[in-house]
Amino acid sequence: MLANAFLLACRQIWRNPMRSLLTVLGIVIGVAAVITMVTVGNGTTTSVREQIESLGGNQLVLRPGQRLGPGGSAGAPAFKLADIKAIENQVGGVVSVAPRVTRTTIVVGEGKNWSTSVTGTTNEYFTADNRTLAEGRYFEEAEEKSGSAVCVIGQTVRRELFGEDALVIGKMLRVKSFSCRIVGLLTEKGSAAMGGDQDDIVVIPFNTAARRLIGSNRVSMLSVAVDPASDREMLKSSLKELMRERRSLSSTDADNFQIMDTAEIADTVASTTKVLTTLLGAVAAVSLLVGGIGIMNIMLVSVTERTREIGVRLAIGATEREVLLQFLIEAIVLGCLGGLLGIVIAFAASWVLASLMQVPFAFYPGINILAFDFAALTGIVFGYFPARRAARLDPIEAVRHE
Numbered sequence: 531m532l533a534n535a536f537l538l539a540c541r542q543i544w545r546n547p548m549r550s551l552l553t554v555l556g557i558v559i560g561v562a563a564v565i566t567m568v569t570v571g572n573g574t575t576t577s578v579r580e581q582i583e584s585l586g587g588n589q590l591v592l593r594p595g596q597r598l599g600p601g602g603s604a605g606a607p608a609f610k611l612a613d614i615k616a617i618e619n620q621v622g623g624v625v626s627v628a629p630r631v632t633r634t635t636i637v638v639g640e641g642k643n644w645s646t647s648v649t650g651t652t653n654e655y656f657t658a659d660n661r662t663l664a665e666g667r668y669f670e671e672a673e674e675k676s677g678s679a680v681c682v683i684g685q686t687v688r689r690e691l692f693g694e695d696a697l698v699i700g701k702m703l704r705v706k707s708f709s710c711r712i713v714g715l716l717t718e719k720g721s722a723a724m725g726g727d728q729d730d731i732v733v734i735p736f737n738t739a740a741r742r743l744i745g746s747n748r749v750s751m752l753s754v755a756v757d758p759a760s761d762r763e764m765l766k767s768s769l770k771e772l773m774r775e776r777r778s779l780s781s782t783d784a785d786n787f788q789i790m791d792t793a794e795i796a797d798t799v800a801s802t803t804k805v806l807t808t809l810l811g812a813v814a815a816v817s818l819l820v821g822g823i824g825i826m827n828i829m830l831v832s833v834t835e836r837t838r839e840i841g842v843r844l845a846i847g848a849t850e851r852e853v854l855l856q857f858l859i860e861a862i863v864l865g866c867l868g869g870l871l872g873i874v875i876a877f878a879a880s881w882v883l884a885s886l887m888q889v890p891f892a893f894y895p896g897i898n899i900l901a902f903d904f905a906a907l908t909g910i911v912f913g914y915f916p917a918r919r920a921a922r923l924d925p926i927e928a929v930r931h932e
Contacts, residue, residue: 536859543863553828554868556821557908561872561901562879563814568897569880571807573889575800588625589658590766591790592752592773606786608748613776617752621768623760628654629736630751631744637732638704639691646687648705648732650739651753658755666699666714669735677737681705682714684729703732708742710734766791818904821868822912829861829916840920854921861913862906869905873898 543550594606614627631650636643653668655661666682673680681703692698698712719728740747756765766789773787833840840853877893884891 536863540863543860543867549828550864550867553825554821554864554871556817556824557865557868557905558821558872558875560815560817560819560821561869561905562875563817564811565873565876565897565901566879566883567810567814568807569876569891569893570883570887570889571803571810572892572894573880573884574887575803575807576892577889578799578803588756588758589660589792590754590756590769591792592754592769593788593790594750594786595788607777608750609752609787611747611749613749613752613773616772616776617754617769620772621765623757623765624769625755625757626654626657627755628652628658628753629749630655630753631736631739631749632751633739633743635706635743637687637691639687639701642691644687644690646684646730646732648734648739648743650734650736650743652736654755655733655753658753661719662717664715664717666712668714674735674737677735677741679708679710679738679742680713680735681710682716682733683712684716684727684731685718686727686730687732688715705732705734706743710738762791762793815904818908821905822865822908825861825864825909826912826916829857829913830919832860833857833916833920836920837923840923844923850921853923854917857917857920858910858913861917862909865905865907865909865913866902869902872905873902876901 592609594608609629611629614629617627618624628651633648634645635648636645637648638644649655652674656663656668663682664685668682669678669680672678683698683703687703688694688696688698691703692701698715701712702709703712704710716729716731716733734743754769756762770785770789774783774785777786779786843853844850876898880893881891
């Protein structure tokens with residue numbers, strides 16, 4: 531009986547292909563919109579999380595001042611080199627601490643100049659900031675202590691000054707008023723989550739920056755690499771107490787420094803992106819409701835057009851259950867057909883949007899199955915009333931219907 535009802539439903543759908551296509555259009559748009567929004571949203575979440583974690587997933591960044599942004603450190607004293615040893619010795623779970631001073635300046639190489647970010651730091655910075663080398667080496671201990679004129683550059687600096695695939699190890703780079711020898715080339719990291727190019731950088735030893743670039747030993751930022759197995763909240767609390775003590779702050783004084791946790795930022799951004807994705811998916815799901823109403827309208831029209839046919843079937847022995855099943859299966863087939871077309875369109879749309887937005891193509895089977903099931907359920911819910919109306923027709927009145 532089910533097979534017969536299914537064949538009758540397919541025959542009726544094939545008899546009016548244009549009307550059937552227009553009937554499922556709402557379902558197609560709804561399914562495609564929901565899957566596309568969720569897929570692109572998940573890809574965006576993954577991309578943002580990866581970009582933030584590329585800054586150093588197990589890293590805490592200490593800055594002077596009470597807020598981020600321009601002027602955030604105004605009036606707040608800079609950190610001292612002695613703070614580094616204090617943190618390493620007195621805070622449990624700390625792997626290493628790197629001082630950082632950064633200036634934007636013009637660098638010159640092989641007759642070309644480029645404005646870039648020059649960072650003075652130690653070798654611990656590369657660990658804390660999740661930096662690896664594509665070529666060359668890090669700073670030697672003697673170079674760090676003596677403040678030698680050596681540097682490690684990013685891929686963007688190489689491309690702009692020396693060429694895409696140029697061999698740069700051993701070449702000279704002029705930074706402001708001094709020249710340094712390139713000893714390392716960083717692996718490409720791409721753009722940062724908050725904007726900016728992470729490969730547009732020149733790294734020099736901290737003592738070199740203090741003597742030749744900044745003119746003082748003031749530390750504007752501390753990068754703290756932490757043990758992934760440590761209690762993050764307890765570590766931050768201990769770090770906060772130590773820094774308040776070292777900066778002579780009383781219990782009533784506000785912090786004149788801030789601790790930024792990259793893992794916390796990644797979780798916050800990912801959570802926000804998921805909420806927006808859910809909201810967009812919910813808005814797109816309204817199309818499924820519209821599509822269901824469309825199926826119900828067309829099925830009611832179909833029942834009216836086929837009243838005589840229904841009457842003949844009932845008159846020659848078809849039961850109400852068989853007629854109900856025929857029209858209900860027809861509505862379900864329309865819903866499933868719309869779901870399948872929507873999935874195909876969503877796959878193509880998601881792939882195109884992911885390529886244009888340069889985010890990972892995260893096409894999860896779960897959301898596709900859920901959207902298809904919802905499309906089929908829409909066919910059942912909105913097809914039941916027209917099917918019940920057809921099954922309850924009086925055979926005599928139906929046969930007389932013109």
